[in-house]
Amino acid sequence: MKKVLIIVVVLLIVALGVGAYFYFTRNNVEGPGAANNGGGSFDPGSVNNGGATNLVPGLQLLISGPVAGFWLDETGVAYGVGESGQITKALPDGATETLSTQAMEEVFFVSGSKTGKDVMVGFMEDGKKSFRLFNVLAKTWRTLPLDTVAAAWGDQDDRIAYLMKVGGGGGLVLSLLDVQSGVSQSVVKIDLADTDIFWPAEDVVYLVEKPSRVVESRIIRVDLKNGVSQIIKKGYGLSAVALDRDSLLVFSSNSGLFTMNAFGEVATHWQNIVTLPEKCDAGKDILFCGVSRNLSLADFPDKYLQRQVYSGDFLEAGRLGTNNSLALVGVGLSEELLVDVWRPIIRGGRGFFINRYDGSLYSLSLGVELNSNE
Amino acid sequence: MEKVKKFNLGVLVVAVLLVGGLLSPSLTTAQEAPNQILLSWEADTFVPAQYLGKALPSTGSTVTVYAQLLVDGRFVSPNNYDIRWFLNKRLFKEGRGLSHIGFEVAPRESQYEVAVLFSGSGNRSFEEEVVIPVAEPLVVIDSPHFENRVSPENIWLRAWPYFFAVDGWRGLSLSWIVNNNLVAIRARELLFDVDAPLGSSKVFPVVARARVLSTLEEVESDRLILGLKSK
Numbered sequence A: 001m002k003k004v005l006i007i008v009v010v011l012l013i014v015a016l017g018v019g020a021y022f023y024f025t026r027n028n029v030e031g032p033g034a035a036n037n038g039g040g041s042f043d044p045g046s047v048n049n050g051g052a053t054n055l056v057p058g059l060q061l062l063i064s065g066p067v068a069g070f071w072l073d074e075t076g077v078a079y080g081v082g083e084s085g086q087i088t089k090a091l092p093d094g095a096t097e098t099l100s101t102q103a104m105e106e107v108f109f110v111s112g113s114k115t116g117k118d119v120m121v122g123f124m125e126d127g128k129k130s131f132r133l134f135n136v137l138a139k140t141w142r143t144l145p146l147d148t149v150a151a152a153w154g155d156q157d158d159r160i161a162y163l164m165k166v167g168g169g170g171g172l173v174l175s176l177l178d179v180q181s182g183v184s185q186s187v188v189k190i191d192l193a194d195t196d197i198f199w200p201a202e203d204v205v206y207l208v209e210k211p212s213r214v215v216e217s218r219i220i221r222v223d224l225k226n227g228v229s230q231i232i233k234k235g236y237g238l239s240a241v242a243l244d245r246d247s248l249l250v251f252s253s254n255s256g257l258f259t260m261n262a263f264g265e266v267a268t269h270w271q272n273i274v275t276l277p278e279k280c281d282a283g284k285d286i287l288f289c290g291v292s293r294n295l296s297l298a299d300f301p302d303k304y305l306q307r308q309v310y311s312g313d314f315l316e317a318g319r320l321g322t323n324n325s326l327a328l329v330g331v332g333l334s335e336e337l338l339v340d341v342w343r344p345i346i347r348g349g350r351g352f353f354i355n356r357y358d359g360s361l362y363s364l365s366l367g368v369e370l371n372s373n374e
Numbered sequence B: 001m002e003k004v005k006k007f008n009l010g011v012l013v014v015a016v017l018l019v020g021g022l023l024s025p026s027l028t029t030a031q032e033a034p035n036q037i038l039l040s041w042e043a044d045t046f047v048p049a050q051y052l053g054k055a056l057p058s059t060g061s062t063v064t065v066y067a068q069l070l071v072d073g074r075f076v077s078p079n080n081y082d083i084r085w086f087l088n089k090r091l092f093k094e095g096r097g098l099s100h101i102g103f104e105v106a107p108r109e110s111q112y113e114v115a116v117l118f119s120g121s122g123n124r125s126f127e128e129e130v131v132i133p134v135a136e137p138l139v140v141i142d143s144p145h146f147e148n149r150v151s152p153e154n155i156w157l158r159a160w161p162y163f164f165a166v167d168g169w170r171g172l173s174l175s176w177i178v179n180n181n182l183v184a185i186r187a188r189e190l191l192f193d194v195d196a197p198l199g200s201s202k203v204f205p206v207v208a209r210a211r212v213l214s215t216l217e218e219v220e221s222d223r224l225i226l227g228l229k230s231k
Helices: A002-026 B002-028
Strands: A059-063 A067-072 A078-082 A087-090 A096-100 A105-112 A118-125 A128-135 A140-143 A148-153 A159-165 A172-178 A184-190 A195-201 A204-209 A216-223 A229-236 A239-244 A247-252 A256-261 A266-270 A280-282 A286-292 A313-319 A341-347 A350-355 A360-365 B036-043 B062-071 B074-076 B082-087 B090-096 B100-104 B111-119 B125-133 B138-142 B155-162 B172-178 B181-184 B189-192 B203-212 B218-220 B224-228
Touching (some): A067 A341, A067 A350, A067 A360, A078 A105, A078 A118, A105 A148, A118 A148, A128 A148, A159 A195, A184 B074, A195 A239, A229 A247, A280 A341, B036 B111, B036 B125, B062 B111, B082 B100, B090 B100, B138 B203, B138 B218, B155 B172
Parallel strands (some): A067 A105
Antiparallel strands (some): A059 A360, A067 A078, A078 A087, A087 A096, A105 A118, A118 A128, A128 A140, A148 A159, A172 A184, A195 A204, A216 A229, A239 A247, A247 A256, A256 A266, A286 A313, A350 A360, B062 B100, B082 B090, B138 B155, B172 B181, B172 B203, B203 B218, B203 B224
């Protein structure tokens, strides 16, 4: 009798323990809780933005702003797209070459292909979103299908996944475009709105609803092979970039920055790092971010994206998964240059980024060999 | 004695089932996709194209709400379901396959509670609700100057309007007030020197004002206090 009771009690304890563990680790819904202020104080020291390249060893001004977005080719050469559509190549000697003067209004999206031979540019045309494709070698433009509202390169140069808005409140259609042939294939129609897309692997697409601190949004994983879709994360202020097939770099108002897997399970959580995924670049095992020293989590994403505030950043990098801290890389940059890092790319030991303060494209020697595309 | 044994065995079985019951969802949720409704929405308020955040609704704008059914991990057509929509707990619309609704934001509403109920054959029903906050139109002065300290020449500012119920930039007129003087109209950007209009003032306020051309309603930004850098 006693033995059985002991077994029952043990089983119940195990059940409660395991149940509680899985409840807390798998319940991914987050509330709009208090922000964690990890910003700390901000002593700018001798901040100097003009002529910064002279002050900081290893820092290069590549393209003067305003640059809406940039990309790198396979050799590490940088190209920028201006807010009005001009495409510029940064030459090794510090000069620039203009590749296209095609005028565009309010460029809001720039995404280079894997090899850097093509770039997608999103801009406004007659008050509507429009997307075009520019080939660097041929210097020619092509138009993506009308009513495209979001697009992403696949892991090769030959395909693009895009979301097309259906008129009359019809939601979105997820389609795949073969760049060579120009043939599109519809995958699925979804009654969904205000969504971005990432295509990190041939068989997986992530849909990320646009963020706000006051709105709960979701990250949805769509398996293109078996057609199974799943909401993998819900949260307030949720913003994400896909790192690879099964992992994402995510920000939420409640938690700050973390990586998670395809099931929404948190892998690494940086509690005291105040930044957004769009201010970071990550490779197989490295993370590079512009980390704010003057803002708090409460400023992200709304105030920051609305340009109510600027972030004076430290440049920090670390190994993913090894521990929860990042270390400052390069020179003591914060004392000498005011940077607000936007969409950085790490390549060959250099960090390339747009500085939101002046809109220009810079590259900086990191002093360590880090590559996000390995 | 036999009864006690049976009782003990029963308790053991219940305990094992309980353990299994608690464990099994945990071990399977990662792979299984629960049936659910994705309730998403968009507002037709104007935000700058570069804004990556959510466009929030404001008075006079139209909100479209979409309901997407996800069954066994598949996006399912709504056509086989009777769908009822509730706005602030009152029935708003209903119909077979009615997967989206639209409504205009009324004055003085601070938020909307939208709920949807899908009813299909075999008593299969799904429901979901969402709270949609209503925002005030906002004008932001973009001041890329650390601590808003500037040199006296070539001071550059931009104004960004958010959440206005207008059809793009053409529905708005932006003007600038520096040191309480109107210095520019119909200008998204302002480039100015402080010497000419301001004399030797070291600190001066700037306000950007957005006028909705269709209603002449005006919204002002917060006052931005610029200070001259000490040389």
